[in-house]
Amino acid sequence: MALVTMGPMLKRAQAARYGIAAFNMIDYNSARAIVEGAAELKAPMIVQVSVKTIKHWGYKTIGTWVRMLAEDVDVPVALHLDHCSDKEVIRRCIDAGWTSVMFDGSALPFAENKAKSEEIYAMTEAAGVGLEAEIGAIGGVEDDKFVAEDAAILANYDECIAFVKDMPNLAVFAPAIGTAHGFYKGQPKIAYDLLEKITATIPIPIALHGGTGLSQEQFDRCIAGGCAKVNISTMHKNRFIEGFLAVRAEKPKLAEPLPFIEGQYAAMKQDVLDMIRAFGSEGKAAHAAGREA
Ligand code: 13P
Numbered sequence: 001m002a003l004v005t006m007g008p009m010l011k012r013a014q015a016a017r018y019g020i021a022a023f024n025m026i027d028y029n030s031a032r033a034i035v036e037g038a039a040e041l042k043a044p045m046i047v048q049v050s051v052k053t054i055k056h057w058g059y060k061t062i063g064t065w066v067r068m069l070a071e072d073v074d075v076p077v078a079l080h081l082d083h084c085s086d087k088e089v090i091r092r093c094i095d096a097g098w099t100s101v102m103f104d105g106s107a108l109p110f111a112e113n114k115a116k117s118e119e120i121y122a123m124t125e126a127a128g129v130g131l132e133a134e135i136g137a138i139g140g141v142e143d144d145k146f147v148a149e150d151a152a153i154l155a156n157y158d159e160c161i162a163f164v165k166d167m168p169n170l171a172v173f174a175p176a177i178g179t180a181h182g183f184y185k186g187q188p189k190i191a192y193d194l195l196e197k198i199t200a201t202i203p204i205p206i207a208l209h210g211g212t213g214l215s216q217e218q219f220d221r222c223i224a225g226g227c228a229k230v231n232i233s234t235m236h237k238n239r240f241i242e243g244f245l246a247v248r249a250e251k252p253k254l255a256e257p258l259p260f261i262e263g264q265y266a267a268m269k270q271d272v273l274d275m276i277r278a279f280g281s282e283g284k285a286a287h288a289a290g291r292e293a
Contacts, residue, residue, distance in 0.1 A: 001289075003070050005099045006078035006229070007130040007171030009044050009288040010205035014228035016287065019208070019219065019279030022046035023272060024082055024233035026053060026240050028065050033265050034236075035066070037272030039073035043281040044288035046100075046229060048080040050143040051089055059096035067097055075285035078130070082231075083142055090120060100130035100171055104145075106137055114163050121167045132229075135163050136176025138209045142233065147180075154178060154191050160198050172207045172229050173198075177222075179210035182234050190218060192225055199226030207231065211275070219278050230279050235271055243267025 006020075013020050021038075025031040025047050038045035047066050054062055063079065070077035081093045081101040090101045103120040105113035117133040124131040139152030155175030164170055175198055178190045188210070199206060205228035212234035214222075219230065247254065247263035254260075276282050286292040 001070060001074060001076060003067055003079050003097065003099045004076040004289070005128065005130045005171065006046055006080060007100070007169070008290060009076055009078070010172050010228040012288050012290065013044070013281070013284070014199075014205040014226055016284075017224055018281045018284055019223040019227060019230040020044050020046055020281055020288065021272070021275050021279055022048045022080060022207075022229050022231045023236050023275075024048050024050055024053070024231070025062075025066070026237065027057070029261055029265050030236065030240055030268055031062075031065050031069055033268035034272055035069040035073055035077055037269045038075050038077065038276065038285075040269075041273060041276045041282040042075060042285045043276040043283070044076045044285055046078045046080050048082040048102075048231070050082050050233075051084050051086070052143050054081070054089070054093070059092050063096040063098065076289040080130075080132070082233075083134075083145060087120065087123075090123070094124070094127045094129050098129065100124075100132065102132035102134070102174070104134050106134040106176070107145075110135070110159055110163075117163070118166055121170065125169060130171030131167070132172045132174055132207055133163070133167065133170060134174035134176070134209075135159060138174075138176045138180060140181030140210060142181040142209075152176065152178075152180060154194060155198075157194060157197055160202060164202055164204055170204050173202065173204045174207040174209060176209075179208060179214070181210050182212070184213040188214070188218070190222065192221055195222065195225040195227070205229060211235075216278055223279060230275070232271075232275055236268060239267040239271050240264060
Protein backbone atom coordinates (compact mmCIF):
# COMPACT_ATOMS: atom_id res chain seq x y z
CA MET A 1 0.00 0.00 0.00
CA ALA A 2 0.99 3.61 -0.37
CA LEU A 3 2.01 5.23 2.92
CA VAL A 4 -1.00 6.40 4.96
CA THR A 5 -1.50 9.28 7.40
CA MET A 6 -1.75 8.06 10.98
CA GLY A 7 -4.71 10.16 12.23
CA PRO A 8 -7.62 8.10 10.83
CA MET A 9 -6.05 4.76 11.81
CA LEU A 10 -5.29 5.97 15.32
CA LYS A 11 -8.91 7.11 15.75
CA ARG A 12 -10.11 3.63 14.74
CA ALA A 13 -7.57 1.99 17.04
CA GLN A 14 -8.61 4.15 19.99
CA ALA A 15 -12.30 3.44 19.41
CA ALA A 16 -11.64 -0.32 19.35
CA ARG A 17 -9.03 -0.09 22.14
CA TYR A 18 -5.94 -1.54 20.55
CA GLY A 19 -2.54 0.09 20.24
CA ILE A 20 -0.65 0.73 17.01
CA ALA A 21 3.08 0.19 17.45
CA ALA A 22 5.39 3.06 16.51
CA PHE A 23 8.96 1.82 16.22
CA ASN A 24 11.94 4.16 15.84
CA MET A 25 13.78 2.85 12.79
CA ILE A 26 17.56 2.89 12.59
CA ASP A 27 18.54 1.82 9.07
CA TYR A 28 17.12 -0.11 6.12
CA ASN A 29 17.41 -3.47 7.89
CA SER A 30 15.54 -2.09 10.88
CA ALA A 31 12.81 -0.49 8.72
CA ARG A 32 12.45 -3.84 6.92
CA ALA A 33 12.06 -5.74 10.20
CA ILE A 34 9.40 -3.25 11.35
CA VAL A 35 7.35 -3.24 8.14
CA GLU A 36 7.70 -6.96 7.41
CA GLY A 37 6.91 -7.84 11.03
CA ALA A 38 3.68 -5.82 10.70
CA ALA A 39 2.85 -7.54 7.40
CA GLU A 40 3.42 -10.99 8.94
CA LEU A 41 0.84 -10.30 11.66
CA LYS A 42 -1.49 -8.22 9.45
CA ALA A 43 -1.06 -5.25 11.77
CA PRO A 44 -1.04 -1.49 11.11
CA MET A 45 2.33 0.13 11.77
CA ILE A 46 3.98 3.50 12.32
CA VAL A 47 7.63 3.76 11.32
CA GLN A 48 9.02 6.75 13.16
CA VAL A 49 12.36 8.41 12.74
CA SER A 50 14.40 10.57 15.09
CA VAL A 51 15.97 13.79 13.83
CA LYS A 52 19.46 12.36 14.38
CA THR A 53 18.68 9.31 12.23
CA ILE A 54 17.32 11.51 9.45
CA LYS A 55 20.42 13.70 9.55
CA HIS A 56 22.59 10.57 9.35
CA TRP A 57 20.91 8.95 6.30
CA GLY A 58 19.20 11.89 4.61
CA TYR A 59 15.55 12.73 4.05
CA LYS A 60 15.27 11.28 0.55
CA THR A 61 16.96 8.00 1.47
CA ILE A 62 14.72 7.28 4.44
CA GLY A 63 11.60 8.49 2.62
CA THR A 64 12.41 6.16 -0.30
CA TRP A 65 13.22 3.12 1.88
CA VAL A 66 10.02 3.30 3.89
CA ARG A 67 7.78 4.15 0.93
CA MET A 68 9.16 1.17 -1.03
CA LEU A 69 8.80 -1.20 1.93
CA ALA A 70 5.22 -0.02 2.54
CA GLU A 71 4.29 -0.46 -1.11
CA ASP A 72 5.32 -4.11 -0.95
CA VAL A 73 2.93 -5.02 1.88
CA ASP A 74 -0.84 -4.98 2.33
CA VAL A 75 -0.97 -3.33 5.76
CA PRO A 76 -1.26 0.42 6.47
CA VAL A 77 2.11 2.00 7.27
CA ALA A 78 2.65 5.64 8.27
CA LEU A 79 6.04 7.37 8.13
CA HIS A 80 6.35 9.66 11.15
CA LEU A 81 8.93 12.15 12.44
CA ASP A 82 9.54 11.63 16.19
CA HIS A 83 10.25 14.50 18.69
CA CYS A 84 11.23 17.56 16.65
CA SER A 85 11.38 21.19 17.68
CA ASP A 86 12.79 22.49 14.38
CA LYS A 87 10.28 23.83 11.85
CA GLU A 88 12.76 23.49 8.98
CA VAL A 89 13.28 19.76 9.65
CA ILE A 90 9.48 19.32 9.75
CA ARG A 91 9.14 21.16 6.43
CA ARG A 92 11.81 18.99 4.80
CA CYS A 93 10.19 15.77 6.07
CA ILE A 94 6.84 16.83 4.63
CA ASP A 95 8.53 17.60 1.30
CA ALA A 96 10.28 14.20 1.34
CA GLY A 97 7.02 12.25 1.79
CA TRP A 98 6.55 11.84 5.56
CA THR A 99 2.86 11.31 6.30
CA SER A 100 3.02 12.63 9.86
CA VAL A 101 5.30 14.63 12.11
CA MET A 102 5.69 15.43 15.78
CA PHE A 103 6.30 18.95 16.96
CA ASP A 104 7.81 18.78 20.44
CA GLY A 105 7.55 22.15 22.12
CA SER A 106 7.33 20.62 25.60
CA ALA A 107 10.48 22.41 26.78
CA LEU A 108 8.82 25.77 26.10
CA PRO A 109 6.50 27.69 28.42
CA PHE A 110 2.88 26.56 27.86
CA ALA A 111 1.71 29.60 25.86
CA GLU A 112 4.70 29.41 23.55
CA ASN A 113 4.34 25.65 23.06
CA LYS A 114 0.68 26.16 22.21
CA ALA A 115 1.37 28.99 19.75
CA LYS A 116 4.22 27.13 18.00
CA SER A 117 2.24 23.86 17.87
CA GLU A 118 -0.64 25.76 16.25
CA GLU A 119 1.72 27.27 13.69
CA ILE A 120 2.97 23.77 12.75
CA TYR A 121 -0.64 22.50 12.81
CA ALA A 122 -1.57 25.05 10.12
CA MET A 123 1.38 23.82 8.07
CA THR A 124 0.53 20.10 8.45
CA GLU A 125 -3.18 20.65 7.80
CA ALA A 126 -2.34 22.49 4.57
CA ALA A 127 -0.03 19.62 3.54
CA GLY A 128 -2.49 16.84 4.47
CA VAL A 129 -0.04 15.44 7.01
CA GLY A 130 -0.86 14.30 10.57
CA LEU A 131 0.55 16.11 13.62
CA GLU A 132 1.54 14.87 17.08
CA ALA A 133 2.10 17.49 19.79
CA GLU A 134 3.27 17.13 23.39
CA ILE A 135 2.79 18.84 26.73
CA GLY A 136 4.28 18.17 30.13
CA ALA A 137 7.79 16.70 30.24
CA ILE A 138 8.44 13.03 29.48
CA GLY A 139 11.51 11.87 31.40
CA GLY A 140 14.62 10.15 30.04
CA VAL A 141 16.74 10.41 26.91
CA GLU A 142 15.33 10.61 23.41
CA ASP A 143 17.65 11.65 20.59
CA ASP A 144 19.49 14.78 21.84
CA LYS A 145 16.89 15.59 24.49
CA PHE A 146 17.40 14.65 28.14
CA VAL A 147 14.83 15.20 30.87
CA ALA A 148 16.07 14.22 34.34
CA GLU A 149 13.75 12.14 36.51
CA ASP A 150 13.12 14.99 38.91
CA ALA A 151 12.42 17.37 36.01
CA ALA A 152 9.78 15.16 34.41
CA ILE A 153 6.34 16.70 34.92
CA LEU A 154 2.90 15.30 34.32
CA ALA A 155 0.72 17.22 31.90
CA ASN A 156 -1.70 19.60 33.57
CA TYR A 157 -5.30 18.65 32.74
CA ASP A 158 -6.61 22.21 32.24
CA GLU A 159 -3.64 22.97 30.00
CA CYS A 160 -4.40 19.83 27.96
CA ILE A 161 -7.91 21.14 27.26
CA ALA A 162 -6.62 24.59 26.31
CA PHE A 163 -3.72 23.14 24.26
CA VAL A 164 -5.81 21.07 21.84
CA LYS A 165 -8.77 23.49 21.60
CA ASP A 166 -7.64 25.09 18.36
CA MET A 167 -6.17 21.90 16.85
CA PRO A 168 -9.30 19.74 16.46
CA ASN A 169 -7.75 17.55 13.79
CA LEU A 170 -4.60 16.74 15.75
CA ALA A 171 -3.65 13.18 14.74
CA VAL A 172 -2.34 12.24 18.18
CA PHE A 173 -1.81 14.03 21.47
CA ALA A 174 1.15 13.27 23.77
CA PRO A 175 0.51 14.46 27.34
CA ALA A 176 3.19 13.33 29.81
CA ILE A 177 1.51 10.70 32.02
CA GLY A 178 4.49 9.40 33.97
CA THR A 179 6.24 7.14 31.45
CA ALA A 180 9.85 7.83 30.42
CA HIS A 181 12.18 7.19 27.51
CA GLY A 182 14.93 4.56 27.97
CA PHE A 183 15.10 1.53 30.28
CA TYR A 184 13.17 2.10 33.53
CA LYS A 185 15.28 2.10 36.67
CA GLY A 186 12.32 1.59 38.99
CA GLN A 187 8.60 1.14 38.44
CA PRO A 188 7.07 4.03 36.45
CA LYS A 189 4.21 5.78 38.21
CA ILE A 190 1.68 6.03 35.45
CA ALA A 191 -1.11 8.55 36.03
CA TYR A 192 -3.97 6.38 34.76
CA ASP A 193 -6.54 8.72 36.30
CA LEU A 194 -5.14 11.66 34.33
CA LEU A 195 -5.05 9.57 31.13
CA GLU A 196 -8.67 8.49 31.58
CA LYS A 197 -9.81 12.04 32.34
CA ILE A 198 -8.07 13.34 29.21
CA THR A 199 -9.53 10.56 27.03
CA ALA A 200 -13.02 11.15 28.42
CA THR A 201 -13.02 14.81 27.39
CA ILE A 202 -10.61 15.16 24.46
CA PRO A 203 -11.59 13.27 21.30
CA ILE A 204 -8.01 12.80 20.10
CA PRO A 205 -6.02 9.53 20.28
CA ILE A 206 -3.22 9.55 22.86
CA ALA A 207 0.43 8.62 22.29
CA LEU A 208 2.19 6.48 24.87
CA HIS A 209 5.86 7.46 24.95
CA GLY A 210 8.48 5.34 26.69
CA GLY A 211 7.10 1.93 25.76
CA THR A 212 10.32 0.00 26.39
CA GLY A 213 10.13 -1.96 29.63
CA LEU A 214 6.43 -1.52 30.40
CA SER A 215 4.63 -4.67 31.52
CA GLN A 216 1.70 -6.28 29.73
CA GLU A 217 -0.57 -5.00 32.49
CA GLN A 218 0.72 -1.45 32.02
CA PHE A 219 0.24 -1.64 28.24
CA ASP A 220 -3.26 -3.03 28.74
CA ARG A 221 -4.28 -0.26 31.15
CA CYS A 222 -2.80 2.50 28.97
CA ILE A 223 -4.46 1.17 25.82
CA ALA A 224 -7.77 0.71 27.66
CA GLY A 225 -7.32 4.30 28.89
CA GLY A 226 -7.08 5.67 25.33
CA CYS A 227 -3.46 5.29 24.20
CA ALA A 228 -3.61 4.34 20.52
CA LYS A 229 0.02 4.93 19.49
CA VAL A 230 2.64 3.04 21.49
CA ASN A 231 6.26 4.11 21.00
CA ILE A 232 9.17 1.69 21.18
CA SER A 233 12.72 2.87 20.58
CA THR A 234 15.20 1.72 23.25
CA MET A 235 14.36 -2.00 22.94
CA HIS A 236 14.59 -1.82 19.15
CA LYS A 237 18.04 -0.21 19.40
CA ASN A 238 19.05 -2.90 21.87
CA ARG A 239 17.95 -5.68 19.49
CA PHE A 240 19.81 -3.97 16.63
CA ILE A 241 23.08 -4.19 18.58
CA GLU A 242 22.54 -7.47 20.43
CA GLY A 243 21.24 -9.29 17.35
CA PHE A 244 24.43 -8.43 15.50
CA LEU A 245 26.73 -9.33 18.39
CA ALA A 246 24.99 -12.66 19.01
CA VAL A 247 26.10 -13.83 15.57
CA ARG A 248 29.71 -12.92 16.40
CA ALA A 249 29.48 -14.76 19.73
CA GLU A 250 28.06 -17.84 18.06
CA LYS A 251 30.41 -17.87 15.04
CA PRO A 252 33.58 -15.98 15.99
CA LYS A 253 35.38 -16.83 12.74
CA LEU A 254 32.57 -15.87 10.40
CA ALA A 255 33.83 -13.44 7.75
CA GLU A 256 30.65 -13.07 5.69
CA PRO A 257 28.60 -9.97 6.61
CA LEU A 258 25.14 -11.11 5.48
CA PRO A 259 24.55 -13.62 8.33
CA PHE A 260 25.16 -10.74 10.79
CA ILE A 261 22.53 -8.67 9.06
CA GLU A 262 20.15 -11.63 9.04
CA GLY A 263 20.71 -12.28 12.77
CA GLN A 264 20.09 -8.63 13.51
CA TYR A 265 16.93 -8.64 11.36
CA ALA A 266 15.56 -11.71 13.16
CA ALA A 267 16.19 -10.20 16.61
CA MET A 268 14.51 -6.91 15.68
CA LYS A 269 11.57 -8.60 13.96
CA GLN A 270 10.90 -10.86 16.94
CA ASP A 271 10.45 -7.81 19.16
CA VAL A 272 8.16 -6.20 16.56
CA LEU A 273 5.98 -9.36 16.57
CA ASP A 274 5.97 -9.50 20.38
CA MET A 275 4.91 -5.85 20.71
CA ILE A 276 2.17 -6.07 18.06
CA ARG A 277 0.70 -8.99 20.02
CA ALA A 278 1.12 -7.13 23.31
CA PHE A 279 -0.75 -4.09 21.94
CA GLY A 280 -3.62 -6.17 20.52
CA SER A 281 -3.09 -5.01 16.93
CA GLU A 282 -2.47 -8.41 15.35
CA GLY A 283 -4.97 -8.89 12.50
CA LYS A 284 -6.13 -5.24 12.72
CA ALA A 285 -4.65 -3.99 9.41
CA ALA A 286 -7.96 -3.96 7.53
CA HIS A 287 -9.78 -2.40 10.50
CA ALA A 288 -7.17 0.32 10.92
CA ALA A 289 -7.24 1.04 7.18
CA GLY A 290 -11.02 1.51 7.34
CA ARG A 291 -11.70 -1.53 5.18
CA GLU A 292 -13.64 -3.39 7.86
CA ALA A 293 -15.99 -2.41 10.72
P1 13P B 1 11.53 4.12 24.62
O1 13P B 1 12.89 4.48 24.09
O2 13P B 1 11.45 4.10 26.08
O3 13P B 1 11.02 2.86 23.97
O4 13P B 1 10.54 5.30 24.16
C1 13P B 1 10.37 5.57 22.80
C2 13P B 1 9.64 6.82 22.55
O5 13P B 1 8.76 7.20 23.28
C3 13P B 1 10.03 7.58 21.34
O6 13P B 1 9.47 8.86 21.30
